[in-house]
Amino acid sequence: MPGCGGPQGVFVGQFKANHLADRLESAAKARQATVARFRARPGADDPVVLARQSARRAIIQAREIRETERAMARLAAEAQREAEALAELERQEAELARQAAEKAERQAALAAEQKAARDARFAARKARARR
Template identity: 50%
Template sequence: MAIYREKDIFERRNAANEAKKALLARFKAKPAADDPKVLARQEERRKILEARAIRDAEKQKLKQERLAREAAEKAAREAEEARLRAEAEAKAAEEARIRAAEEAERIANELSDEAARKAKRDARYAARKARVGRAPPGFSAR
């Protein structure tokens, strides 16, 4: 079994110095801005950004078209609902007019029936009054 040994302060300091030197060497090894590889990477990045901008513009255009289409469909739906509502209101108004006419006709019929009953009653009353002065049949008043 391996025995674990802690590093002392000197070893840690040396490791940190080595890491700093490696980082500095990597930084110094960085190519200059006019290096062909750097320029190629920048050009590739620019093309990617242009393609992304084109895709974003196309997405925006499609979104605007979709929103316009949905707005048109909503307007058509609302117009159809308004037309159906107007038809229903017209139908209800016509039914109400028909019911009112039927009610008026019923009331007129009741009034005419009542007038006919009254006329019959008045005729009976007049006939009875006309008979009052006469003797009933089979009765002689001497």
């Protein structure tokens, strides 16, 4: 192969030596960059930080208000459903009571008719026996 040196055909070019000293130096530079970024951050009393914190507090308070409103709406809807269910139950009970009263009236009327028929038969039998 052209450009390959050596008997095995392995590339024998210029390699950047990555020795221990180079690795330690790059690690130190990374640490220094991290420290520099940390030191560049604004302090807790910085107006930008305070504004960001107050904005976050406002968002949290608005979220809590919305959650409270949703919970209240959910409770109101549940109370409404319970009231409707109770009204339906009362309506059904009233209907059952009305039907029971009608049935009792029909039975009383039937009993009165049956007694009148029985009395008429008895009176007719007595009248036949007297003749």
